[in-house]
Structure formats: C-alpha cells, structure tokens
Amino acid sequence: MEIGGLLAYLVSFAIMAGIYAVFCLGLNIQWGYTGLFNIGIAGFFCIGAYTSALITTPKPTGIYAHYVHQVFGLNLPFPVGLVGAAVVCGLVAFLIGIPTLRLGEDYLAIATIGIAETFRLIFNNEPWLANGPRGLMGLPQPFAWLVDARYYNYIYLVIILIVVLLVYLSIEQGIRSPWGRVLRAIREDEISASMSGKDIFHFKMQSLVFGAMVMGIGGALYAHYTKAISPDVFTPLYGTFIIWVMLMAGGSGNNKGAILGAYVVWGIWIGTTFMTDLLPYTLKARAPYIRFLLIGILLEIILIYRPQGILGEEKKVSKLID
Amino acid sequence: MRMAELVVYGIVLGSIIALGAIGLTLVYGILRFANFAHGDLMAGGAYVALFIVTGFLAWIGVPDTTFAPLSFGWRMLIAFPISMLAVGSLAILFDRLLYRKLRIERSGAVILAISALGVAFIVRMIILIIWGADSLFYRPGVLRPALELPLEVKIRPDQILILGVVFILVSLLYVFLQKTKMGKAMRATADNMELARISGIDTERVIIWTWGIGGGLAAAGGILYGIDVQLHPYMGWNFLLPLFAATILGSIGNMYGALVGGLVIGVAQQVSTAFLPPTYKPAVAFVIMIAVLLLRPQGIFGGSHR
Amino acid sequence: MRKGISYVPQVDNVFPSLTIQENLQMGAFIRNDDYGRRLEEVYTLFPILREREKQKVARLSGGQRQMVAMGRALMLDPQILLLDEPSAGLAPVLVSTIFEKIKEINATGVAIVIVEQNAREALKMADYGYVLAMGRNVLEDSGEALLADGEVARLYLGG
Numbered sequence: 001m002e003i004g005g006l007l008a009y010l011v012s013f014a015i016m017a018g019i020y021a022v023f024c025l026g027l028n029i030q031w032g033y034t035g036l037f038n039i040g041i042a043g044f045f046c047i048g049a050y051t052s053a054l055i056t057t058p059k060p061t062g063i064y065a066h067y068v069h070q071v072f073g074l075n076l077p078f079p080v081g082l083v084g085a086a087v088v089c090g091l092v093a094f095l096i097g098i099p100t101l102r103l104g105e106d107y108l109a110i111a112t113i114g115i116a117e118t119f120r121l122i123f124n125n126e127p128w129l130a131n132g133p134r135g136l137m138g139l140p141q142p143f144a145w146l147v148d149a150r151y152y153n154y155i156y157l158v159i160i161l162i163v164v165l166l167v168y169l170s171i172e173q174g175i176r177s178p179w180g181r182v183l184r185a186i187r188e189d190e191i192s193a194s195m196s197g198k199d200i201f202h203f204k205m206q207s208l209v210f211g212a213m214v215m216g217i218g219g220a221l222y223a224h225y226t227k228a229i230s231p232d233v234f235t236p237l238y239g240t241f242i243i244w245v246m247l248m249a250g251g252s253g254n255n256k257g258a259i260l261g262a263y264v265v266w267g268i269w270i271g272t273t274f275m276t277d278l279l280p281y282t283l284k285a286r287a288p289y290i291r292f293l294l295i296g297i298l299l300e301i302i303l304i305y306r307p308q309g310i311l312g313e314e315k316k317v318s319k320l321i322d
Numbered sequence: 323m324r325m326a327e328l329v330v331y332g333i334v335l336g337s338i339i340a341l342g343a344i345g346l347t348l349v350y351g352i353l354r355f356a357n358f359a360h361g362d363l364m365a366g367g368a369y370v371a372l373f374i375v376t377g378f379l380a381w382i383g384v385p386d387t388t389f390a391p392l393s394f395g396w397r398m399l400i401a402f403p404i405s406m407l408a409v410g411s412l413a414i415l416f417d418r419l420l421y422r423k424l425r426i427e428r429s430g431a432v433i434l435a436i437s438a439l440g441v442a443f444i445v446r447m448i449i450l451i452i453w454g455a456d457s458l459f460y461r462p463g464v465l466r467p468a469l470e471l472p473l474e475v476k477i478r479p480d481q482i483l484i485l486g487v488v489f490i491l492v493s494l495l496y497v498f499l500q501k502t503k504m505g506k507a508m509r510a511t512a513d514n515m516e517l518a519r520i521s522g523i524d525t526e527r528v529i530i531w532t533w534g535i536g537g538g539l540a541a542a543g544g545i546l547y548g549i550d551v552q553l554h555p556y557m558g559w560n561f562l563l564p565l566f567a568a569t570i571l572g573s574i575g576n577m578y579g580a581l582v583g584g585l586v587i588g589v590a591q592q593v594s595t596a597f598l599p600p601t602y603k604p605a606v607a608f609v610i611m612i613a614v615l616l617l618r619p620q621g622i623f624g625g626s627h628r
Numbered sequence: 629m630r631k632g633i634s635y636v637p638q639v640d641n642v643f644p645s646l647t648i649q650e651n652l653q654m655g656a657f658i659r660n661d662d663y664g665r666r667l668e669e670v671y672t673l674f675p676i677l678r679e680r681e682k683q684k685v686a687r688l689s690g691g692q693r694q695m696v697a698m699g700r701a702l703m704l705d706p707q708i709l710l711l712d713e714p715s716a717g718l719a720p721v722l723v724s725t726i727f728e729k730i731k732e733i734n735a736t737g738v739a740i741v742i743v744e745q746n747a748r749e750a751l752k753m754a755d756y757g758y759v760l761a762m763g764r765n766v767l768e769d770s771g772e773a774l775l776a777d778g779e780v781a782r783l784y785l786g787g
Contacts, residue, residue: 038431039358039439099616105432105614106356110566114608117563129610236559241443244436285449293447299440303433304423502659506646510654513643520635522658522701 001153004052010112011153017266018160019152023243024258025167025251026214027177032252034207035187037105040112042239043119044089044212048219050123051088052081053136053297056224068136071129078142082163082220089216097208101201116240124231135230139223156225163221164298167214168255175255176209183207237292242269245299251309328592330432334481334550336568336588339486339529342561343568343580344495345536348494350373351512359442360540361565362449362558367541368548369449370500371393374401375460379537393461393480394549404544406485406538413537414470414530416441420527455459484546492581494567495535499577512575515572563604566589567611573621583620586610634706635705641697644686648677651685653695655703663703670699673732689745695729702733709733712765715749727753 023041030036059073074080078250100111124133143155174180182203223229233239249259272294276287283290302309349466354368375397380386388395397488424434486605499505504527511518511528531591547557554560590610591603598606614621643651652670656663671678673680674695680688683703685696694714701709714730715723723746731753734740751757757774759767 035432037435046417060338099612103615103619106435107570109358109432109435110357110563111615113613114563114605114611118605120606125599125601148548237443241439244439248436283451289447289450293451295443296440296444296447299436300420300444303429303437303440304420306428307427309446421684431748503653507657510650512680514640517637517640517643518654520637521654522656522704524657574702587634 007154007249008214009186011157012060013266013270014158014263015153015157015225017155017216017263018164019228020243020246020266021259021262022036022134022167022221023215023220024247025164025171025255026211026218026260028211028241028255029171029207029214030211032247032254032258032314033180033187034106034183036101036208036211037109038112038208038211039109039240040116041115041215041243042234043112043116044093044221045219046119046216046231047088047233047240048216049223049234050130050136051216052220052222053139054083055084056081056140057138057305067133068131069127070136072299078140078224079214082166082217085216086213086221087166087216089219090213093209093212094205097205098113110123111236113236114148116234116236116273120231120234129277133231135233139227139229141224141227150310151201160221160225162260163217167217168259171214171246171255178207179203182312189222196259242295245295245302247309248307249309250301251311251313252311254311257309257311257313264310265295265298267300325593325596328341329589330475330477331481332589332592334458334477335487335547335592336590338543338547338550339564339588340581341431341488341491341539341546341563341566342565343572343584344492344577345539346565347572347575347577347580348508348512348571349536350569351513352508352529353421353425354431356431356438356566357536358435358438358562359416359445360536361561362442362445363378363413363537363540364544364547364561365408365449365555365558366412366552367405367537367543368443368544368557369453370408370541371398371401371405371545372453372458372460372553374404380445382496388461396461398545398549402542405545406541409497409541410534410536410538413533416534417431417529430581444553446558452614453553455555460548460553466598467549472580478550480549484550485507486548491539495539498535504528508532562610564588564607567607569615570611570619571614571621573624576621576623579621579623588627591600632705632707633710634701634704635655635710636697636701636714636770638660639715641785642685642693642700645684647682647684647695648688649681651700652677652689652703658705658734666703668733669736673702673729691718691725694718694726698729698733702738706738707754708737708739708741711740711744713745715744715746725750 006213019222023045026044027038027041030038043151054070054072055074055076057070057073059070060068067188076084096111096115100108103111123130126132130136132175142159143150146155175183177265186200186203226233243262246261246265247258248261250259251257251264270289272291276284279287279290342360342364343364345356349357351358362588365613375394379397379400382485384397385402386395386397418439421434424437426599483602485584497505499509507523508531509550511525536612544557564584566586568583569580570583572581572583587607587610591606594603594606618624643671644652652667653663656666659666665678671681676692677695677699680692685693688696698709698711698714712724718726727749728744732741742750742754750770751768751774754770754774756770758765759774
C-alpha cells in the first residue's frame with residue numbers, strides 16, 4: 001500500500017476513533033464520574049445523528065418528496081446541526097431521567113436499553129419521520145468546498161480533533177469544580193452524599209443530560225462523516241457495547257482514559273481485520289462476528305484482571321488541593 | 323373474534339416468556355444480579371437443539387419423522403432435555419469462570435451486570451459465527467395445521483403442547499422448591515444468604531443449582547419459541563425487554579410472580595398488535611415495565627419489605 | 629459449626645418465606661443423619677412452634693420468631709450457643725419468656741454465650757459475665773458478683 005493510501009487509511013481510523021472518543025467522554029460523565037449505568041448509548045447516538053441530519057438537510061420537495069420523507073429539514077449549517085443534536089439529546093435525557101433516575105442502577109440499565117430500542121423501532125417504522133429503514137443520505141460536510149473530495153477527510157480529522165479537545169477541556173473543567181466533586185461523592189457512596197444535603201437527583205440528572213449532550217455531538221459527527229445514516233447502523237454492538245469496552249479498557253473515571261480506550265479498542269478492531277483476512281473463504285462472511293467475539297472476550301478479561309482499565313481513575317480531586 | 327385469538331396466542335408466547343422470567347428471577351433473588359445474558363441463554367438453548375436435531379441426530383441416523391399433528395418428532399424429544407442440560411451447564415460454567423470471580427472481588431452490581439452483557443454478546447457472536455444471520459427453522463416448510471376452538475380461535479397443536487410443557491416444567495419446579503432439601507435451601511438462600519451460610523447451608527452448591535435450573539428453563543423457553551416461530555440470532559436480545567418486564571411486574575425474586583408476569587406481558591404484546599405494527603412488541607413490554615416501576619415498583623406480589 | 633458452635637444473629641435471624649418446620653430443617657442442613665429426634669426435642673422446648681409448624685415465619689410475632697431462630701440454631705446439637713441480643717425489640721413480658729427458655733436450653737447441657745443489652749436480667753441467670761468497654765475486657769466475675777458490684781451497677785445497670 002503506498003503512502004497516500006496508508007495515510008488515508010490512518011486518517012479514517014483516527015476519525016472513527018475520535019468519534020468514539022467523544023462517546024466515551026460522554027459515558028465517562030455518566031458512568032465514570034456519577035455511576036449511572038447507561039446501556040442505551042445507541043439511542044443517543046441515533047438521535048444525535050438523525051437530529052443533525054434533519055437540521056442540516058433541506059426538506060425534500062417536488063419529485064424528491066416521493067423518495068425521501070423527512071418530518072422537517074432546516075438546511076442549516078453544520079455547527080447548528082451539532083448544537084441541535086446536543087440540545088435534543090439533552091432534552092431526551094432529561095425526559096428519560098425523570099422517571100428512571102430514582103430507580104436503582106439495574107433498573108436504570110434496563111430502562112436505557114428499552115429507550116434505545118424504542119427509538120430505533122420508531123425511526124425504523126415511521127417513514128414520515130426520517131425515511132424509515134432507508135435512512136437519509138447526502139448529508140452535508142462542513143468545508144467540503146475547500147478541497148478535493150479525496151482529501152476531505154484530513155479536514156474532517158481536524159474538526160474531530162478540535163471537538164474532542166473542546167469536549168475534553170470542558171469536562172475536565174467541570175470535574176475539577178465543586179459540581180464534579182459532588183458527582184464523585186454520589187458514585188462512591190450515595191447514601192452519605194445525600195445526607196450531606198445535596199439534592200442527589202438533580203446532580204444525577206445534570207450528569208445524565210450533559211453526558212447525553214456529548215453523545216449527541218458524537219452522533220452528529222458520525223452522521224456528517226459517513227454522509228448517510230439508517231436505523232440499522234445504531235445497533236447495540238456498534239452503538240453501545242463497544243463504547244463500554246472502550247471506556248473499561250481505557251479507564252473509567254478518567255477522561256484521558258476514555259480517549260485512550262477509544263483509540264486502543266478501535267485499533268484492535270481495525271487490527272483484527274487483517275487477522276481475519278487469513279481466514280478460509282467459507283468463514284470470511286462471519287469475520288465481523290469473530291472479531292466481535294474477541295472484543296467481548298477482551299471485555300471479560302479486563303473486568304476480571306484489570307477493571308480499572310489501562311490508566312485507572314484520575315487521582316486529582318480538586319484544583320484547590322494541588 | 324380476533325381479540326380472543328390474540329389473547330390465546332399471547333398466553334402461549336407469555337408462557338415462553340415466563341420460563342425465561344422464572345430463571346431470571348431465581349438468579350436475581352439469590353445473587354442480586356441482573357443477568358443481561360438470560361435472553362441469549364434462551365437463544366443458546368434453541369440453537370443447541372437445532373444443532374442436535376439437524377446435525378448430530380441426522381448424522382447418527384435418527385429418523386426425521388414427526389408425531390403428527392405436531393411439527394416435531396423423536397429428534398426434538400431427544401434434543402430438548404439434552405439442550406436444557408447443556409445450557410444449564412453452560413450457565414454454571416459462566417458463573418464459575420466469570421461471575422464468581424467478580425463476586426469474590428466484591429465488584430459492584432454494575433460490574434457484574436456489564437460482564438453479563440459481555441456474556442450475552444459472546445453467546446450471540448458464537449451463534450452468528452456458526453449459523454450466520456438468517457432465520458432458521460427446526461423443520462423448514464412444514465405445514466402447520468390449525469385446530470379451531472370456540473370463539474373462532476385458531477390454535478396449532480404445537481401451541482397446545484407448549485402450554486403443556488410449560489405447565490409440567492413449572493409444576494416440577496414447584497415440587498422441587500417446596501419438597502426437596504435443595505429447593506428449600508434455595509428459598510432460604512434467597513431470603514437471606516448470610517443466615518443460610520451460618521446455618522450451614524452450602525451456598526456455593528445452591529448457587530450452582532440456581533444457575534443450572536435458570537439456564538435449563540431458559541433453554542426450554544428458547545426451544546419452544548423456535549418450534550412456534552423461528553430461530554434468529556438476535557432473538558436473545560429481543561427477549562430481554564419482555565423478560566425483565568415480566569420479572570419486575572411479578573416482583574423480583576418471586577417465581578410465581580414471574581409466571582404471571584410472563585403471561586401478562588405475552589398477552590399485552592399480542593393484543594397490542596391489533597393497534598400497532600408487530601415490531602413494536604418489545605416497546606410495549608418496555609412501556610409496561612416503566613409503568614410498573616413508576617406506579618408500583620415492588621411488582622404485583624411484592625411486599626413493602628423490599 | 630463443625631466445631632459445635634451455633635450462632636443466632638440479632639436481626640434477620642429467620643427465613644421469612646419458609647415455614648417454621650422448614651426453618652428448622654434448614655438448621656439441620658449439614659446433618660446427614662435422621663434429625664427427627666432432634667426436631668422432637670426442639671419442639672418440646674418450644675411447643676408453640678409445633679402447633680404452627682406449617683406457618684410461614686413472616687407471619688409470626690417477634691417473640692415467636694426469636695424462638696424459631698434459636699430452634700434453628702439448636703438443630704445442630706451444638707455444644708455452645710451464641711445469642712446476639714436475644715431480647716432486643718421484644719415486649720417485656722416476652723423478654724422473661726425468652727430468658728426462661730434460655731435457662732431451659734442451658735439445662736439440657738448446652739453452654740450459652742449471650743451478648744445482651746438487658747444486662748441485669750442476663751446477669752441474674754449467668755454463671756459468668758464479662759464486661760466489655762470499647763471492645764476490651766474490663767471486668768469478669770461470676771454473675772452474682774457482678775450484679776452485686778456497685779460500680780457495675782452504676783455504670784452499666786443504670787444505678
């Protein structure tokens with residue numbers, strides 16, 4: 001493979017891993033710092049992606065309306081799509097949180113599964129919403145007019161890295177603050193945290209919402225990278241499970257760990273593509289399943305032998321203490 | 323009347339859900355552990371039976387006849403208990419290999435649940451690797467004659483048998499829990515594991531039996547579903563919401579509640595198809611579950627001591 | 629347990645969803661022999677349990693539950709019985725019943741070690757008593773001597 005091809009390959013790897021890094025950062029807020037067990041990440045992924053898609057594309061008119069159905073289409077620029085995705089996800093998280101945050105952690109988990117499934121079913125079965133199973137295509141890419149399509153990914157990589165950096169810095173800022181300390185107190189010991197007078201529910205809600213907003217941004221970034229989305233993209237595997245593996249691998253409770261985990265696990269995922277090239281022909285179609293099996297086994301190994309992940313939890317508690 | 327038919331079919335499906343829910347609630351009652359892999363254990367059971375019926379038994383030459391008017395014959399009769407044993411053993415294996423280690427390390431309930439989620443995906447991937455992503459049947463292309471009952475309800479002989487099998491299994495479980503030493507020990511451990519331990523009950527053995535029974539019942543449920551409808555690699559995931567909804571509705575830890583819960587969810591899901599597209603059935607289970615959690619979180623049979 | 633010690637915790641000391649009979653059966657879980665004779669002996673000690681043996685323990689009163697708890701521990705024919713606050717949470721009239729029963733058990737040859745907040749009553753029937761302060765042994769003497777001791781009375785028995 002010549003240098004140009006290799007470089008392009010690395011760039012698309014870095015983009016996808018970066019998108020997943022955003023998701024890991026969001027999950028880290030919810031789980032790493034607050035102990036909320038969210039198995040419905042795919043739902044926020046889906047909503048974020050679709051919201052940005054609907055905001056940034058025009059509503060089909062004329063003959064196109066026959067083929068593509070959208071409930072709305074605002075044709076606004078990319079940043080509005082990002083913001084819109086974050087806002088809608090935050091709103092959905094808020095509505096979800098009202099009934100479910102008071103439940104125990106196991107119940108929250110199954111509730112998040114249900115919500116993710118429900119949204120996927122709705123998007124899949126209601127064609128008027130976002131074109132049903134066929135999904136939306138031709139999503140715009142920011143700054144696409146700057147360079148030739150072949151080199152566009154370099155620009156997108158820069159965008160991704162900027163977003164990851166911004167998200168990382170704002171979360172780090174938040175965690176160092178008194179707000180962040182309360183979150184961690186809640187995760188450690190909810191009962192004594194609630195006895196210290198803070199309204200636990202509100203903190204959990206804020207954590208859920210901010211985490212969801214970050215995930216919404218991730219969904220939007222994904223949509224504009226792949227330019228086409230449909231409900232079967234947001235599976236429990238690619239949309240939820242792999243993100244958990246990434247965060248557990250990198251180190252939950254650690255933002256650097258979240259980003260690292262995303263790159264490492266995505267690296268393993270891409271790396272195994274080469275491994276399965278060696279498979280006999282008959283098994284080639286099953287290759288993704290074999291690779292995912294390895295990821296699943298990897299998770300179990302991590303949970304038993306190194307549950308704190310590569311980096312472990314961040315030790316710094318407060319700016320004031322340093 | 324279409325509604326009566328939906329209700330009857332809902333009871334059939336509900337009894338299948340109940341088998342899984344009973345296993346789930348047993349495990350939760352004793353280990354306080356939400357087993358997210360339970361749906362895929364059901365799928366595992368169905369596929370193990372498929373392997374035995376279409377692969378192994380064909381290979382050793384067991385005839386492929388059916389017990390008319392049912393859709394299966396000797397092969398399934400042999401495969402059924404073997405699959406239950408196999409999946410029961412598999413469940414025990416997962417516990418010894420994974421969950422037990424995490425229990426000993428005193429990992430939180432969430433870590434255990436994540437590992438169960440991992441097991442769910444591992445099982446599903448193995449199914450996908452061996453059988454691929456298409457739907458499969460125990461006997462493709464078989465004619466399924468339906469009996470007519472009063473109220474214009476059509477029911478297949480298979481389905482009557484499903485009800486019978488579930489009834490037998492649940493009754494056996496009841497006798498086991500009420501009359502045998504291990505059964506009583508299981509109930510005691512579910513009440514209070516610490517006390518059970520200091521009373522001299524071998525709680526490790528109780529845990530093994532719990533997984534074995536839970537896994538076996540799950541396998542039975544999966545096979546029955548495969549007989550009635552089809553086998554599909556994602557059937558395990560699709561069972562999760564109804565299973566949890568049934569367990570929560572029937573009060574976690576309560577075996578009879580899980581039975582009732584399963585039936586209610588099954589009927590509710592089927593009746594919903596009169597108004598909604600059938601793909602929304604898991605969402606129906608989910609909505610019921612949320613309603614229960616909001617209005618009466620302890621379930622139908624729960625006391626306030628929880 | 630294998631060393632002949634049975635323990636009755638202060639709270640959560642019965643299996644509520646099991647019947648009295650089943651609770652006692654669970655006490656005898658590790659016995660491989662026929663424990664019927666032992667069951668008879670326990671029922672003789674606590675006749676009211678025999679009357680209600682098929683009832684679920686959750687429905688019993690506090691005093692009856694305490695009896696079930698002790699009965700369960702006795703099923704193993706222990707040499708020593710450890711009781712943690714056996715009178716805690718019981719109405720006063722039941723307290724004396726429980727202590728009566730404890731004396732009866734002791735009379736059958738089982739040594740009993742009690743941790744009790746109701747120190748006066750316990751010391752009355754105790755052969756020996758240990759006073760612990762902050763987890764350390766402060767005093768030990770025969771039951772009567774401790775009762776008669778003014779310091780003990782002032783500090784621990786309420787004057």
